[in-house]
Amino acid sequence: MYISKSRLILKIWKNLKTKLANNLFNILLSLIIILALVSISFSSIKWIIFDSNWKVVTSNLSLFAFGSYPASERWRPAVWIFSLLFLSVVTLLGPNWKWLRKNLIIGWISTLPLGLYLLYGGYGLSQVMSRNWGGLTLTIFLTICSSFFAFPLGIFLALCRQSSFSLIKKISSLYIDFMRAIPLIAVLFFGQLLIPLFLPSGLEIDRVWRAVLAFTLFVSAYIAEDLRGGLQAIAKTQIESANSLGLSNFQIKRFILIPQSIRIALPSLTNQAIGLFQNTSLMAILGLVELLGVGRSILANPEFIGQYMEVYIWLASVYWLFCTTFAIIGRHLELKMIRNRSNS
Amino acid sequence: MRKKGRLFVQFLVLLILIFFVSIIINNLLINLSRIGLGFNFNWLLKPASFSLAEYSFSYNPSNSYAWALFIGWINSLKVIFTSLILSTIVGIIIAFFRTSKNFFIKIISSGYITLIRQTPLLLQLMFWYFVGFLGLKSDSLFPSQNLFNISNQGISIGSVSISSEFAALLFGLSIFTSAYIAEVIRGGIFAVSQGQWEAFRSLGISERKGILRIIIPQALPAIIPGLTSQYLNLAKNSTLAIAVGYSDIYAINDTVINQTGRAIECFLILLISFLILNLLISNTMEIINKLVINSLNKK
Numbered sequence: 001m002y003i004s005k006s007r008l009i010l011k012i013w014k015n016l017k018t019k020l021a022n023n024l025f026n027i028l029l030s031l032i033i034i035l036a037l038v039s040i041s042f043s044s045i046k047w048i049i050f051d052s053n054w055k056v057v058t059s060n061l062s063l064f065a066f067g068s069y070p071a072s073e074r075w076r077p078a079v080w081i082f083s084l085l086f087l088s089v090v091t092l093l094g095p096n097w098k099w100l101r102k103n104l105i106i107g108w109i110s111t112l113p114l115g116l117y118l119l120y121g122g123y124g125l126s127q128v129m130s131r132n133w134g135g136l137t138l139t140i141f142l143t144i145c146s147s148f149f150a151f152p153l154g155i156f157l158a159l160c161r162q163s164s165f166s167l168i169k170k171i172s173s174l175y176i177d178f179m180r181a182i183p184l185i186a187v188l189f190f191g192q193l194l195i196p197l198f199l200p201s202g203l204e205i206d207r208v209w210r211a212v213l214a215f216t217l218f219v220s221a222y223i224a225e226d227l228r229g230g231l232q233a234i235a236k237t238q239i240e241s242a243n244s245l246g247l248s249n250f251q252i253k254r255f256i257l258i259p260q261s262i263r264i265a266l267p268s269l270t271n272q273a274i275g276l277f278q279n280t281s282l283m284a285i286l287g288l289v290e291l292l293g294v295g296r297s298i299l300a301n302p303e304f305i306g307q308y309m310e311v312y313i314w315l316a317s318v319y320w321l322f323c324t325t326f327a328i329i330g331r332h333l334e335l336k337m338i339r340n341r342s343n344s
Numbered sequence: 345m346r347k348k349g350r351l352f353v354q355f356l357v358l359l360i361l362i363f364f365v366s367i368i369i370n371n372l373l374i375n376l377s378r379i380g381l382g383f384n385f386n387w388l389l390k391p392a393s394f395s396l397a398e399y400s401f402s403y404n405p406s407n408s409y410a411w412a413l414f415i416g417w418i419n420s421l422k423v424i425f426t427s428l429i430l431s432t433i434v435g436i437i438i439a440f441f442r443t444s445k446n447f448f449i450k451i452i453s454s455g456y457i458t459l460i461r462q463t464p465l466l467l468q469l470m471f472w473y474f475v476g477f478l479g480l481k482s483d484s485l486f487p488s489q490n491l492f493n494i495s496n497q498g499i500s501i502g503s504v505s506i507s508s509e510f511a512a513l514l515f516g517l518s519i520f521t522s523a524y525i526a527e528v529i530r531g532g533i534f535a536v537s538q539g540q541w542e543a544f545r546s547l548g549i550s551e552r553k554g555i556l557r558i559i560i561p562q563a564l565p566a567i568i569p570g571l572t573s574q575y576l577n578l579a580k581n582s583t584l585a586i587a588v589g590y591s592d593i594y595a596i597n598d599t600v601i602n603q604t605g606r607a608i609e610c611f612l613i614l615l616i617s618f619l620i621l622n623l624l625i626s627n628t629m630e631i632i633n634k635l636v637i638n639s640l641n642k643k
Contacts, residue, residue, distance in 0.1 A: 026446055033448040167354040171361070181622045183580035185594060186614055193607050197375045198368045278464035285466070285587055292467060308474040316463045316471070323462035 056304040057314045063298065064318075067134015067289050073126065076118040077137040084111060084140065088325065092332055112148050115141060130208040134289040136318070138208070142280040142290065146215035147273060153216060154223025155258060161224065162231055172224070179221030185282055187218045192286050211283055219276055226268040230261030263337050270330025274323045281319075291315060372608070379605070387604055388413075394599055396591050398507060409600055416596030417617050423513055423592065424579050424621070430518040431578065432571075435525025442530055453526070460523035466584055468520055473512035473588040509590040513582070521578045528574060532567035533559060564636050572629040579621050593617050 057064070065081075066074050087107055094100050119141065121127040133141065160172035179187070191214025192207065199205070205213070234257060242252045262269070284293035295311045298304055304311075376383060392412040393405045399415045400422065441453035460468070480496045493500045498508040506514075536559050544554035585592035591599075597610045604610075 029446060030448055033446075033452065037448070037452075165350065165354050165357075168357060171357075181576075182615060182618050183583040183594070185583045185586075186611070186618070189598075190611060193601070194611060197608065198371050199375075200371050201375065201378070274462070278462075281464040281466045282584070285584075292464065308471075308479070312467060312471045312475060315467055319464055319467065320459070320462045324458070327462070 052310050053307065054310060056298065056307045056310050060294075060298055063135060064291065064294050064314075065136050067138060067294060068132050069134065069137065070126075070128060070132065073121070073128060076121070076125065076128075077133075080111075080115045080118045081137065081140060083114065084144075087111065088329060092329055109148075112144060115144065130206050133208060135294045136291050138288065138290040139277070139280050141208070142211060142215060142283065143273070143277045145212045146219060147276060149212070149216040150219040150223055150276075153220035154227060157220060157224035158227035158231060158261070159253060159257070161228060176221045176224050179218055180225065184218055184279055185285070188214045188282055188286050190214060191217075207288060211286075211288060215276065215280070219272060222272055222275075223269065226265040226272065227261045229268070230264035231257060233264050234260050266330065266334050266337065270327065270334075273330070274326045277322060277326065278319065291318065376608070381605055383608060385609055387606060387609075392600070392603075394603065396596075397589075398510065398591050409604070412596055413593070413600065413613060413617075416591055416593040419590070419596075420579075420582055420585075420592040420594075420617075420621070423510060423517070423585065423590065424582050424625075427514050427517040427521065427582070428575055428578060430514065431521035431525055431574075434518060434522035435529060438522060438526035439529035439533070442526060443533065457523045457526060460520055465516065465520045465581055466587055469513065469516035469584055469587055472516040473509065476515065477508035477512050507590075509585075509588050512588045513585050513590050516588075517578060517581060520581070521574055524574050524577070525571065528570035529563075529567055531570065532563040535566045536562045561640055564640070565633075568629065568633045568636060572626060572633075575625050575629065576622060579625055580618075 062071075062074065066077050069077060087104075090100075090107075091104060094104070117123070118125070119128065119133060119137070120130070157172050157176060160168050161176065163169050163172075188211065191210045195205065195210050195213065238256055238260075239252060242256050247255070280290055281292040283290050284296055289297060292315060295315050299308060299311055373383075388410040389408050391406045392409045394412070395405050396403055396412065396415060398419055400418050401415060403411065403415050438453050438456060441449045442457075444450055444453075477498070478496050480494065492502075493505075496508055498506050499511050500506070540558060540562065541554070544558045545551075549558070582592060583594040586595040586598060589595075594614065597614050601607050601610045
């Protein structure tokens with residue numbers, strides 16, 4: 001007993017030795033890093049607990065979550081966000097039933113009408129105009145709504161780029177290349193300031209929807225480019241065999257090209273979703289009060305002036321949490337798809 | 345018959361597109377005349393009458409709008425070029441750390457990458473500016489003020505000094521891009537087959553020499569296209585300069601629009617400046633790519 005214990009310790013020691021320190025230089029390096037890490041974490045814990053003043057965050061939590069949404073109606077965005085969280089958990093942990101897998105997509109698609117109903121009101125709920133939306137609610141709304149429209153548009157553009165009609169091919173590749181060459185802030189600027197100039201007088205689109213439109217136009221080009229990579233990876237023989245089976249052009253796209261290209265492009269599509277979520281923060285410079293915008297307006301309040309550190313660390317952790325969750329869900333879907341393919 | 349049908353479909357698409365565009369342009373003309381602005385570029389020669397904090401060539405408010413926009417373009421170029429170099433250096437270091445055998449270095453570098461990649465760039469830029477630079481005291485961090493100086497006025501090394509706006513943008517952009525560049529480089533190195541590593545090790549070639557002479561030359565053709573797209577992203581992201589008050593091309597365009605109301609013209613100028621920037625970066629990278637491939641083929 002005693003011997004085996006000492007052997008175990010020896011084994012662990014050996015393991016540590018090979019892992020941490022192959023030679024003297026590595027031992028020194030590891031020691032320096034440990035010392036630096038300890039001192040940094042010590043001083044940051046000290047700052048977080050003693051030196052910082054988190055009142056700027058704790059007293060504004062509802063502002064960060066809902067912006068200037070009327071206080072009596074704040075349960076509505078809260079219900080929406082919780083339903084999204086619930087769906088994410090089901091997607092992540094849910095069993096691999098075929099029924100669930102099919103209906104999960106319907107569930108995700110129906111989050112948008114549900115969100116619109118809950119946020120706007122009407123039909124029994126009091127109406128709230130979109131200029132009162134803000135905070136995390138607006139950030140999530142912009143992300144979900146833009147990806148809802150950008151995804152089909154991206155598929156459409158990717159297919160157009162593969163089209164045998166040379167004119168359609170040229171137009172769509174011109175659009176995709178152009179959108180990918182200009183900065184997002186220029187597109188958003190176009191959405192906020194120039195779209196009203198292109199509309200006939202009398203017709204107005206409010207700021208939130210103009211932002212959604214701009215994000216959709218921008219992101220769809222990137223999605224199309226990602227899907228093109230997927231489309232090109234599909235072997236030509238598959239299309240030939242589908243043709244010889246008598247499938248129509250539409251059927252080939254619907255059952256063979258689109259599902260496979262989405263599966264191949266899934267990692268980059270996840271990155272696009274994460275990028276979109278982060279990029280909604282650009283609306284803070286263009287006058288929407290989303291999550292970062294709330295932070296900016298709180299910092300402009302004389303009561304909290306100069307507390308940049310607390311606000312930015314708080315915002316960074318919220319963004320980090322959401323983006324990491326997205327990344328985990330994306331990774332999970334990828335693994336699930338690989339497993340399904342090898343099963344069938 | 346089938347060929348004729350295809351032509352007809354394309355013609356129809358073109359017709360619909362032209363119809364749509366002409367409606368939009370018609371609306372635009374109606375709206376512009378209602379506001380009282382036509383579409384012309386004559387205003388470019390009028391004096392700009394705003395001052396700039398940062399300029400590489402002589403500038404004063406009596407210079408024309410065109411000159412102010414050019415100064416902005418040069419400012420953009422300056423920040424893009426410097427952070428391109430800085431981000432590449434940091435990216436290489438981080439990629440090297442990620443492949444390191446030391447457990448702690450690995451953890452730190454992957455922590456760095458997730459932290460940088462999973463938070464918005466705009467937030468990072470604001471952090472660098474408002475906390476990193478404006479949070480400093482007005483006097484130097486270091487007692488020996490002459491040689492190296494960091495304060496809320498910026499950084500100065502000897503006689504060269506950069507403003508805190510430029511420094512914040514440079515730091516923010518470089519650190520953000522370096523995390524992506526590190527991933528590109530790591531991907532390229534992983535793309536080299538494991539057999540190559542085993543081969544040079546079994547031949548008794550030292551680790552350092554093997555990586556420099558055998559692995560990296562083979563990884564480069566996979567790395568350069570990825571680097572190009574990261575550099576293009578860097579150029580596009582540099583427009584977030586407006587958040588820290590650095591006068592780049594987008595920020596100056598914004599000021600000009602606020603003064604003159606010429607939104608359409610300024611937007612076109614912005615697009616053209618970006619197309620030129622993109623061409624500049626992608627052509628340079630194309631030349632580098634060719635040089636690398638040529639020099640590899642020679643050996």
